[in-house]
Amino acid sequence: MKAEVIFTGTELLLGQILNTNAQYLQQALASIGVDLYYQVTVGDNLSRIIEAIQQARARADLIIIGGGLGPTEDDLSKEALAAALNLQLKENSVALKIVERFFKQYGLKMSSNNLKQALLPEGARVIDNPAGTAPGIVLEHNQKIYILLPGPPGEFKRMLEKEVLPFLRKRIGKNLMVIRSKVLKLTGIGEAALDEKLGELLHSSNPSVAPTAKLSKVHLRITAKAQNNTTADQMIENMEEKIRNKLNDFIYGVNEDTLAKAVIKQLQKKNCRLSLVEVFTGGYINHLLTSIPGHKNYLDLCISTSNSEKLANLLHIAPDLFKQNNYVELAAALATGIKNYTNADIGFAITGSYQEGLVYIGTAYKDSSVKKMQLWGSAHEMKERAATTSLSALWQMLK
Incomplete structure (x- = not known):
């Protein structure tokens, strides 16, 4: 009908x-x-x-x-x-x-x-x-x-x-039939690359596979129509297995799972503790992570301030680094500084410029790295995109 x-x-x-x-x-x-x-x-x-x-x-x-x-x-x-x-x-x-x-x-x-x-x-x-x-x-x-x-x-x-x-x-x-769906959530891959990897699976009619682009994420909805829930769920499971064979490295969760939950799960799996410095996002990443049950065992400290003098004194960073607008070095120094200050396994920092629409994500784990991202939109939208990108980077690093 x-x-x-x-x-x-x-x-x-x-x-x-x-x-x-x-x-x-x-x-x-x-x-x-x-x-x-x-x-x-x-x-x-x-x-x-x-x-x-x-x-x-x-x-x-x-x-x-x-x-x-x-x-x-x-x-x-x-x-x-x-x-x-x-x-x-x-x-x-x-x-x-x-x-x-x-x-x-x-x-x-x-x-x-x-x-x-x-x-x-x-x-x-x-x-x-x-x-x-x-x-x-x-x-x-x-x-x-x-x-x-x-x-x-x-x-x-x-x-x-x-x-x-x-x-x-x-x-x-x-x-009488039923229509059942399951959403696979991916990050670290764009729609074009996903389309190329999935190939003919995207042309399946029952179950169907439909991608939707999100902020630094892609959702894949698998939908099956059958005479009962058991049959529909089995059809979805079979298709999910085929998709995971091609894209499992990018799948962080299903249905209502979030990137924050995926990050906490990886911290738990590796028994790692994380400390954050949020200059750009003002504590928003910490807010997302602390909404996940069990986070207390894996989060050490979050500093959310743009006060360069206090950060320089607390984390033993050269004050001039804040004045030079060298965000690459600053992000790396903040990540290393918070890691050393808290003796955490992972130091993470995010800084940048709303005016320029640029964000720099620094991580200090087994080695140090800095990722640069161009953002757009209002200040609120840039903050949300920066947080999502940061959680994606954290998950990929831990994965």
Whole structure:
């Protein structure tokens, strides 16, 4: 079954509201093997919603519309569906009871415009909404299924879980499938090199393999469609083995794993202690590392300051080194200085210039090295990129 999702609401297009319903719905559809090829967001405009529905019915078996079931003039989803299918809107007694129930339950007076919420396109069935005034709708018309749900996340998710998914499972019947995914996380390799190494694996259809570029990282999503979770997971495992045979040196984790977690894991594996000097990132790397359970056993000290006088005195570095803008020598001296000061196994330092967009990463381990990176974006974005690049460099060195 192919699905298309339409979310209505000008506030979504303006970015005033984060559409959490989208992710929840995507995961729900995947859990029953429904293929979602298109997701559209439309403002509160009748003609544009009608157009979106007409486009969706031309390429999908299941059309789900979220939002636009309220009592106000800009709630237009039912009107648009009726117009797109050339159907009349008629008052539904079951829908009316749902609307009235809410006001009776809370002792509130119902406005006349709430009666609009009891109108349904001809042939539609009601989906109960225990948490609000807007009934949902299921309409089967010309071999297409249309489902309308209210926008508030609490109502949307509850109705999807309790009513819509059971209906779809029953409707799909013996053809019910599941879609499962696993994300492999890589660093130290770019998309072009990854594409070259994976070759034909990227053209596999089931399971499919799709790369996504991140900051100093690449995510590989393996997705399989099968009749049950066990079969899908086995298909993913088989593909993962093929990928690891080609790229294992670059894979630092899966799914929710982070680079910080991967670094702590490598420190634990090698029984090493790390000390940091963060001139450029102001303690952000330390923040990421200390969020990982067990970090206390492997982190000695983090100094986050740009006070050159204090750093020079504490780490026994020549003060002139800070004035010469020789970041390569400075990064190396800071890394060696913090290692010696704390007697840690690894000294790490990051310095640079926001104005020039340059960062220098110094490491003192079995030997010393400095890595130079060109950054871009706002100060916050550069800090985040620098931290990610630093953790990637640490992980690769330890690996």
